[in-house]
Amino acid sequence: MTTIVPLRPGDEAPESPFVPLAEASRYRSPRATIDPDQTKSWLVRAMPVVKAHRFILGTCVVGTFLALVLQVQIPKMLGRAIDVALDGRRGSLGHYVAIIVALAVGRWILNMISRYLLQITAFRLEYDLRHIMYEHLSRLSFSFYDRVQSGQLISRANSDIRSVQMYLAFAPTILAQCAVAVVAFAEMLTINVPLAIVAMSTMPIAFIVAVKMRERLFPMSWLIQSRLAEVATVVDENINGVRVVKAFAAEERQLKLLAAASRRTEWANAEDANIRARWSPAVENMPRLGQALVLLYGGWLAVHDHASVGTIVSFNAYVLLLQPPFRLLGQLMMMGQRAKASAGRIYEVLDEQPDVFDRPGAVDLVTAKGDVHFDGVDFAYPNGTQVLRGFDLRLRPGETVALVGRTGSGKSTVARLLGRSYDVTGGAVVVDGHDVRDLTLASLRHHVGMVADEPFLFSISIRDNLAYGRPDATDEDIVAAATAAGADGFIRALPEGYDTVVGERGYTLSGGQRQRISIARTLVLNPPILVLDDATSAIDVQVEQQIHEALRGLLAERTTLIIAHRLSTISLADRVAVVEDGRVIAEGTHAQLLAGEPRYAEILAQVEEEES
Numbered sequence: 001m002t003t004i005v006p007l008r009p010g011d012e013a014p015e016s017p018f019v020p021l022a023e024a025s026r027y028r029s030p031r032a033t034i035d036p037d038q039t040k041s042w043l044v045r046a047m048p049v050v051k052a053h054r055f056i057l058g059t060c061v062v063g064t065f066l067a068l069v070l071q072v073q074i075p076k077m078l079g080r081a082i083d084v085a086l087d088g089r090r091g092s093l094g095h096y097v098a099i100i101v102a103l104a105v106g107r108w109i110l111n112m113i114s115r116y117l118l119q120i121t122a123f124r125l126e127y128d129l130r131h132i133m134y135e136h137l138s139r140l141s142f143s144f145y146d147r148v149q150s151g152q153l154i155s156r157a158n159s160d161i162r163s164v165q166m167y168l169a170f171a172p173t174i175l176a177q178c179a180v181a182v183v184a185f186a187e188m189l190t191i192n193v194p195l196a197i198v199a200m201s202t203m204p205i206a207f208i209v210a211v212k213m214r215e216r217l218f219p220m221s222w223l224i225q226s227r228l229a230e231v232a233t234v235v236d237e238n239i240n241g242v243r244v245v246k247a248f249a250a251e252e253r254q255l256k257l258l259a260a261a262s263r264r265t266e267w268a269n270a271e272d273a274n275i276r277a278r279w280s281p282a283v284e285n286m287p288r289l290g291q292a293l294v295l296l297y298g299g300w301l302a303v304h305d306h307a308s309v310g311t312i313v314s315f316n317a318y319v320l321l322l323q324p325p326f327r328l329l330g331q332l333m334m335m336g337q338r339a340k341a342s343a344g345r346i347y348e349v350l351d352e353q354p355d356v357f358d359r360p361g362a363v364d365l366v367t368a369k370g371d372v373h374f375d376g377v378d379f380a381y382p383n384g385t386q387v388l389r390g391f392d393l394r395l396r397p398g399e400t401v402a403l404v405g406r407t408g409s410g411k412s413t414v415a416r417l418l419g420r421s422y423d424v425t426g427g428a429v430v431v432d433g434h435d436v437r438d439l440t441l442a443s444l445r446h447h448v449g450m451v452a453d454e455p456f457l458f459s460i461s462i463r464d465n466l467a468y469g470r471p472d473a474t475d476e477d478i479v480a481a482a483t484a485a486g487a488d489g490f491i492r493a494l495p496e497g498y499d500t501v502v503g504e505r506g507y508t509l510s511g512g513q514r515q516r517i518s519i520a521r522t523l524v525l526n527p528p529i530l531v532l533d534d535a536t537s538a539i540d541v542q543v544e545q546q547i548h549e550a551l552r553g554l555l556a557e558r559t560t561l562i563i564a565h566r567l568s569t570i571s572l573a574d575r576v577a578v579v580e581d582g583r584v585i586a587e588g589t590h591a592q593l594l595a596g597e598p599r600y601a602e603i604l605a606q607v608e609e610e611e612s
């Protein structure tokens with residue numbers, strides 16, 4: 001019996017007998033997310049994430065600021081101490097030494113605290129950004145993954161998140177350091193106004209030179225990022241495609257590709273180093289110029305008795321103290337540009353909307369009878385490939401129907417539409433009288449068990465792979481499913497049986513073994529609707545025969561769509577539907593079709609030939 005629990009729009013926690021099987025998550029969700037308003041600037045959009053950490057970040061900024069305020073006092077004290085010493089009043093020198101030591105210790109402690117907190121904030125921001133990104137990625141539809149390159153995505157999830165996180169965490173502290181420059185300048189003004197102006201005169205130049213350098217560096221840093229992503233893509237494909245590469249003895253060609261990508265990265269890095277080499281000395285030597293000016297003008301003042309030696313010494317110290325904030329400001333601007341570019345790339349993913357989602361008021365499919373109706377379905381992939389036109393097929397509860405058609409005729413597409421990997425562009429897929437677009441994705445996918453043509457296994461134990469869809473499955477359930485899929489025998493023969501950890505994507509197993517595990521994994525779910533997409537194509541005919549014996553009983557209880565080439569598999573079906581030109585051109589039992597539909601025999605002959 002089908003029970004549908006209607007949801008009123010706005011219901012907070014729907015009372016539904018459908019219990020999702022996913023494990024309860026134990027991770028801490030990010031406390032905020034990126035502002036979805038695309039008209040806002042990148043920084044404003046990131047603000048909610050930063051604000052979630054405002055207390056700890058605020059403490060860092062205040063700590064840094066106070067530490068620097070203490071530091072700014074040191075040159076003044078130094079100057080006074082020297083003046084006192086030159087005066088010959090030795091007695092009070094110890095007093096200044098004590099003050100300077102106290103200032104240094106205070107600054108040390110404050111620095112220690114704020115640095116620690118700053119690193120913590122940086123990591124928390126990174127954690128949040130990663131989770132926001134991954135949560136979003138997990139919501140995106142198949143159409144998105146059809147389009148993107150995984151190397152690019154991985155690079156976004158790593159280096160781009162890092163550059164945004166660095167900026168968000170460090171910018172406030174750097175700004176606090178710059179604010180200290182203002183405090184220091186005020187201090188200098190109270191000591192000697194003309195000397196303060198001379199001492200500050202090189203700062204704007206230092207700043208402008210630093211900005212000019214960053215302007216040249218910025219396009220390079222952008223280029224480096226994108227070239228690193230290029231390298232990541234080549235490496236990713238080489239590693240994931242290593243079996244194909246080796247099969248075609250194409251290692252050299254792949255190496256050449258990688259070498260080309262690396263060389264482009266090397267060029268960009270060398271160009272970056274070149275710009276730095278030309279500009280950095282100017283930026284770094286600007287303080288020396290400032291010092292020279294202070295000594296020149298301050299010396300003149302001292303000679304004419306307008307300033308004390310202590311004043312000159314403290315101004316000399318100020319000039320050195322003031323340079324880093326100005327340089328940091330230049331660096332901050334570059335970090336800002338880089339973070340902006342990175343944020344742009346991250347937002348590009350975050351702004352991507354899933355095109356298959358639960359519509360408002362979607363209902364849960366609770367217990368499905370398994371009545372499936374493809375009702376005049378039209379479908380084109382988002383890239384424009386029109387696959388189905390007026391596809392009509394009805395599967396009654398408990399019925400097993402085989403789809404037969406040439407390669408590329410759209411059989412796998414039909415399977416994907418049933419599980420709503422994509423939404424139809426016309427007509428409807430109806431399960432138990434409900435358009436699948438009116439059902440929640442989780443409940444639909446829970447009832448439609450899909451065995452794909454290319455099984456993907458995780459690098460975990462076979463037992464965990466089998467229980468993937470139902471983590472609470474008992475060992476008996478798992479063994480029963482494995483037995484039905486003809487997998488129990490070979491699993492027990494493995495060194496560690498069900499506890500054997502399979503290699504990446506299950507490549508330590510044969511194609512047929514992987515397919516059997518993949519079938520068993522879906523059988524553990526015990527779905528009322530089952531789709532087997534070429535699920536036994538890599539399994540030997542004898543083994544397939546055994547699986548069929550076991551499956552026959554299981555299929556009788558559920559609605560099954562079998563996509564098949566082999567006559568042996570087709571014989572499992574009550575009925576055969578022939579797919580051609582995006583629709584069902586004929587339906588009937590195998591015998592009926594052979595007798596009455598010349599195109600059926602033709603297609604069968606062709607697919608069988610392709611397989612052998």
Ligand SMILES: Nc1ncnc2c1ncn2[C@@H]1O[C@H](COP(=O)(O)OP(=O)(O)O)[C@@H](O)[C@H]1O
Pocket residue numbers: 146381382383385387405406407408409410411412413414
């Ligand atoms: N993700 C996709 N994006 C765009 N086109 C696709 C995608 N998957 C399959 N196609 C195209 O759709 C058509 C039907 O594919 P498919 O359903 O896999 O055929 P079959 O399973 O019958 O061999 C083919 O022309 C194929 O190129």
Ligand SMILES: [Mg+2]
Pocket residue numbers: 411412413453533534
């Ligand atoms: Mg296919």
